[in-house]
Each structure stands twice: as structure tokens, then as C-alpha cells.
Amino acid sequence: MASPAIDSRSAALTSDIGRILDRVKTMPLAAWFGILAAGVVLLQLLFAGSESFPARWAAAFADPFDRFARWALENRRSGEPHPVFTYLFDPLADAVGWGLASVESTLLWFPWFVLPIAAFAYVARTRRWADATVAAAALIYPGLVGLWDVTVETLALMAIAVFISVIIGIPLGVAAAFRPRFDTTIRPVMDAMQTVPAPVYFVPMLMFFGIGAVPATLATVIYALPPLVRLTTVGIRQVPTASVDASDMFGASPMQTLRKVQLPMAMPTILTGVTQTIMMALGIVVLATLLGAGGLGQEVMDTLAQRRMGRGVATGLAIVSIALVLDRLGRAAAVTDRSVLPSRRTVWWGVAAVAALTVAGRAAGVNTFPEVWDTKVFDPIDDGVDWIQENFRWLTRSINDGLVSWMYVPVKDLLIDTVAWPALVFAGSWISWRVAGWRLALFTAAAVSFIGLIGMWELSLDTLTQVIAAVVVSLLVAIPLGVWAGRSRRVEAALSPVLDALQTIPSLVYIIPAVTLFTVGVVPGIIASVLYAMVPGVRITALGIKQVPTESIEASQTFGATPTQTLLGVRLPLAATTIMAAVNQVIMMVLAMVIISGLVGGGGLGFETISAVKNSEVGHGFAVGLAIVIMAIILDRSTQAIARRLQPPTA
């Protein structure tokens, strides 16, 4: 055992080194910029001509994954499967597959009108009649446009994914609430899981389970799990100590206290977690079509591929209406105010009525949604889309050309074709050092070089360019709008329902209008990213502005400051940390969307992931996925570090 004296000396030494290394964080900005410029110029001169990173490990990296995927494929298909498949993956896949099939057939067994009525009744029990009506109407809509069966397919996928998430997530959350050590272990993993764009999860699923609804479900579970785990932990920890102590004092065992006190008291928070999980699951379930899941997502992909925009819009709206239904059901589930909820007897009558309707419907032979309108219903939409494309071509074309020639191409040229790679690695690390410290700087240097070595250099820079373009546009719109909403109650009241609605819409749906207006290429992806990321940008900025204490603003006004002076001198600086959190959110959401827009020819890492999944190129998929993860981590960490640095010092 080391003596305490040596311990403390070595601790002091480490902290000295840390202090010296962190000097960069506090050096004058001019000096820091000077070194940045000098370093870039020097490296540019030294390494002229080496714009592209030598992809030394590209083949060596992809090979083992490809070999494993081949091995898995052979051992799964052969007459004598490997025990790993016989006893682990196959039973797992069978169970999930069985669950999917039974839920889907059960939902289809019900006469169609029972589902909207049951949804209405469930929400109406909280006496929110408007919500109940919305939920019922949103369940009827997909049937009206002839999407009943695919919608049910998606619902079944969701149901199983959410069910598995609940079974895994709640125990994990409970464990984390009781074991701080476990909590600190899984937290960074879950943080990382939430920053990674969904398609990245498809590659490993593909490797173990091949193509189909089962890997799609499991990818959904992984993606949708973190909020449930976290909110379960939060909910359990929020239970007042006195309640737990009271239970202990009566001699309750830990299990009794958990079951009778902690879980019931945490239930509202846990249900919020379930709602979030459901919304995240919907976002990815429609994407999981790439793994061959079917459902509404497949419908969207088909319409995008065939450029049948009318049907695309109708399908997009069906996804939105599912989101609406689930959101309203989730909100209703979280209501625990007993003075609002009906008595047990009323609930039983409701259940009996729904059961009676079911029996009656079955007896009358009603089953799936009747064909109300044939596909002609889409013709007017198609015509409308044509008309818009025709008449607004001048606008869309100029936006398109402006974005491409003034932002995308110049930045891309600069990053990919002009600056030498050592200069870029240096610039990235030097910036990370300034904003977050030497640890992130080291990580950036190593990870970025690794991206280059596995052959992802140009693809990553292409994606980075798209991210930069979309983030700049998003922030130019979101921050002023957020500041405005934060200062004016009327603006906030007007924006709030729009933002609420936009926030529940899964990412894939944003692609549809973008493609409708801007056809294919980089621009629809950027436009979709801007639309998708703007919502939290506006929201969080407005929150930050609103949180500025009235006292500070009044203090500024008493000195005779103009509104602009108050905004620049007091409001913005005090809201800076929160606004930076908005920037962080915007960047992460843009990255997710830029990856997904690979579906419509966005290029870069997004297109590569999607084509790797489609063509089962596992090794290549892993390399792309890793590059995305690294980019996500660096962007997330550095923007979070900036947000922390902007925080006014506390006592």
C-alpha cells in the first residue's frame, strides 16, 4: 500500500500537470488565435499536397467485421447452426418475432372502430375532451387514406419495442437509483447512446440478426431505452426520504418498500419516461424499414423512391397522427390526480362497453378498415405538389443554388481540397483544448486521425460541411425567434402550439416536404435538418431569455438602458449558458438529420450508412458508424464545455 504522503504528492503533481495543460484554456484570445493561425499555416506549408488522409487501416479495419458477418450468415443458415445462434440469438429472435406477429394479428382482429373508441375512452377518463377527440380522429385518419394495415404493423412494432424497453429499462433505472456506482457507470454510456444518430445502431443489429422486423425492433429498443432508465432513476430518487424512512420504520423489507412506496410514488415520472421512449421509438421504427421492418416507414421509402409525393405527404401525416395518438395516450396515463379520474366502477363499465362493442363488431363481421376512398384521393395532392413545384421553382431553385454555391461548396472545398490534413487535425485539437481542456484535445487528435486511417476522411468532412451549413441556417432563424418568444408572451403563445406539434413529428417525416420542394441532393437534407433542429433551438433560447431575473432587467432599465442595450448587456449574457445548450441541441439534431438525409442523396456518412445497411456491407458500415459516433462525441462535448464556461461563477 502506498503511503498517504506519496499519494498526496502524486495527486498534487497530477493536478500541477493538469493546471499547466489547462493554461491554454485561459490564455488571451489573441495569443490563442495567433498560435492557431501560425500552426495551421506552418502545417499547411509542411504538408502541402496531403489534403487527403492516408487511409492505411481501411481494409484492416473492415475485414474482421466482414468476416464475422460472413461467419454469422453461414452458421445461421447451415444445417448445424453454431450454439450461439441455437441458444441465444435464434430464441431471442423467435420470441420477438412471435410477439410481433401476435400483437399485429390481435390488433387486426379487433373491429377497426374499437381502437379509436378505446383511445377516446382512455384519454376521456382524464376529462380532457379535446385531447380525446384528437386521439380518436388521429387513429381514424390512416384508415381513411388506406393505410390501416401498415399503420397497425407499425403500431405492433412499437408495442413490442416499448414493451421490451419497459422490461429492461425500469429495472435498470431502479438499480441505478439504489447503486450510485452503477449509475455513474451506465450514465456516460446512455449519454453516448442518445447522441448517436439512429441508423448507426442498424449495422450491429444487421451483423447479429440479419434483415427483418426482429433486428429493427431491437435497434429501436436500444435507441429508445435511455430516457426511460434515466427518468426511472430520477423518479425513485425524488421520493421523499420521510416516506422511505416511514416504511423502513415499520419494518418493511427493501422489496416491500420498493413495491409499495417507491415505485408507486415514482410512477408519474416513470410514465413520462415511457412516453418519451414511445416517441423516440416511433422516430426510429419508421427508419428501421432499412432493416426490412415494413410498416409506414416502408411506405415512405417507396413513395420517396417513386416520387409519388401526394402519397408521401399522406403517409407522413399518418406517422404524425400516430405520434399524436401516442402522445395523448401518454399524457393521459401520467394523470394521477384522483379528483379528476373516474371511480373504479365507471372504469369497469367503460371496459365492458368496449368489450361489448368488440363482440358486436365481430358478430357483424366488421374487421379491417373499409376502403372509403381509393387512391384517387392522392391525385389532388399530387396536382397541388406539381403546381407548387411549377410555380415556386424560381424560389426553391434560388435557395438551392444559394445554399450550394455560397455555403456547401466553398466550405467543402476548403476542408477537403485545400487544407492539409495535419493542419485540420491540429486546428480541431487546438479548439477542443481551448473550450474543453487537454483531455478532449487528446481525444480529438487521436479520434480524428483514426477516422482518417479507416478511410472515412472525406466522407466525414462532407458530412461536417452539411452540418455546419444546416447549423448556421438553423441558428440564424432559431436564436432571433427564441429571443423574441422569450421577451414577448404573445409571440410565445402563438409559437407554442406549433412547436409542440413539430416536436412530436418523427425525423423521417421532415424529409418529405423537403424532398417535395427541393428534389434530391444535399439541399433537401439541409432544409429538413433546419426544420427539425429549429424547434428545440427556439424553445431553449426562449427559456433562457425568460429565466433572466426580472430584477436584473429592471436594474438595467433604471440606469436608462435602451431595450437593445438591456438585451445585449443583460439578457443575452445571462442567458448565454442556456442558449449554448440550445446550440448543442441544434447541432446534435442536425447531425442526426444529416445522416438520415442520406436517404435522399445527401451524400457523406449518411448515404454510406444507409447503403451499407441496404447492401449488408457490415465492415464498411462499422467504419462509417464509428466516424459518426466520434463526430457526435466531439461536437457534443465541445459545445457542452462552452456552455459550462459561459456560466456565471457561483459562490
Added chain:
Amino acid sequence: MESTPEAKLVADGVWKVFGARSTRATDVVLSLADSGATRSHILEQTGATIGARDVSFSVAPGETFVIMGLSGSGKSTLLRCVACLTPVTRGSVALDGEELTSMSADELRRVRREKLSMVFQHFGLFPHRRVIDNVAYGLEVQGWDRAKRHAKADEILELVGLTGWGNHYPQQLSGGMQQRVGLARALAVEPDVLFFDEPFSALDPLIRRDMQEELLRLQHTMQRTIVFVTHDFDEAIKLGDRIAIMKDGEFDQVGTAAELLADPATDYVREFTRNVSRAKVVTVDRVMVALPDRTTAATSAPGTGANGGTTVPAGAVLEDVLGLLVSNRGDVSVVDDDGRAIGVVDRSRVETVLKG
């Protein structure tokens, strides 16, 4: 400590140290404390706080023992140690001769089910359970079936004056009523020992007084052993058979209300006693000048002494004797139960005590 054999609950040299990162750090703190370092000195040196410092006391069956102190004095910490909600750092707590502090979790659970209960400052009710299920909780934990435990809970609800409220949820009740639920929940299991952690401090003064009366009324018939923590000296005097005044994790003085008022051991205790009406609490035997010889012949009736003076019984409070002293313009003799004179009080002595 005077751990008499018939004591119900005995705390022996209880220490509680917060903020020590390791057992070695705890040892450092304890050895510093043993060498006489003050609480603030220890905090400065080690970053650790001493919540309870070598506290010993014992509570007799049926006795109400009040621990009184201001916030930060360590009174709640001490109670949590005694109730085993927090492990003690050093020392022990025993109930009926069984050492709680060294028990396994299972044994402790058994003792709690059979003998202990607690009422909390912020009630600690379960908002998701109806009042009746709150009250029946302890019985449910013990495995009573539904009908039986509900019958028992109804009985207790009647006892605390909440008949008919069983089907409400706690949030639908006023603060005072909520604490009645807390009390009922604690009483339902018929505990030997009841712990009260500032149970009435969150209530407004009128309701607080009601609850104190209620507790006195219940205790009069139940005769449970009670450890009661409060920051309110008046409450301590009203409820406590004995009171411990706690400061900086230690007891400054332990005694009956009269003892504390008559001879406060420290300035700190005197500070509390200043605003209390001693006339109602202090007995004459505590202020009298004792007679050296107790063999003086008894006289016939109280009221007239052997030498024609006035007498009062030893247990009389000062209020009773004040009138006599004023009208008598002389000393009053104090007699014991057998009518023997055991001492003399004069006006100036009584006035000194009354002024504090």
C-alpha cells in the same frame, strides 16, 4: 450511564460523524474529538461534522423523553441514530436489553415490526394510498390480511378523531389532519416505543396546541415509551417527563422541566428558560432552604405550622405559594407528605427564581 435494569431504551455513548470519507478518516476525527477538540476545530481540520458526541441516556417504560435543541444541534441526527435509520459511528442503542445497533437487517426489521414506530416532521405519508391504507401500512408490512388490517385502522382513526376520512387521500386533508394520520399510522401497530421527529413544527400554533393536547390525552391511556424531538421549549415542557437540552451534538442538561427551570446548568439552558412561566412549573421544594433537622413534630393540618406560620406541601408550584408569601409578609414552611416541615421559602428567593 445510569442504565437501570428496568430502562426500556438505552443509548450508550452514541457518536455520529458525517463527511468522513473512510474508516481511517473517521478514526482521525474520533481521536481528535477524544482529545477534546471542538466541533468547529474538527470541521476545519478534517471537513467532517460531528452530529452527535458521546450522548448517553435511558428512557423508562411509559416515560416521555424530550430532546430539545435548535436547528443544527444534532437532535434529529441523534433520533435517527436511536431509531437506527442512520448507523451510529460509535456507541450503542439497546431496546429491552437487545442491542439494536449490532443487529442484522433482518433482526432489526423484526424488532421494528414488533416494537417501534415513528412520526415524522413532514408527515412522511404515502400520497398514493388512501388514509386507511396509510394507517394500515405497518400491519400490511407484517402480513395482516386486508379485512383485519382495515378494521384495526378504522379503530385507530376513530381514536385520533378521523372517523369517516379513511377513503380520502392525504392531500385532500389539512395539515393537522395529515399529522393525525401520521400519528394513527404509528399507533396502529401498537408499538412499545414511539419516536417523534418534530411532528408538530410544520403546523400552525393553534393546531399545534390541539395536537399536543391530543398526544397527552392518548399517552394518558396508552402509556407508551416516547422519544420526542422538538425545537420548541414550551412543547418540551408540556409533553416531557424529562427533557434533554442539546447543543453542538451534546446534551447540556437533562432533567425534569422544574429542574431545568430552577437550576439551569448553563447559560444556554438559561436562555431557553427565560421566557417560560416558572410559576407554573417550579415546585417549592426546589427553592426552599432545607431544614437541617427533619424531626420537627408534625402539625395537624396544612395551612398552619407548628409555630402558627403557614405551610405548603413540597409538590406545590410557585404560583400556589406566591399569594401566601405576599399576604403573610413572612416565610412559609414546606412540609412533606407526612406533614413534617422540611424547609422554608422566603419571598426574595422565590422572586429571584421567577425573574430568571
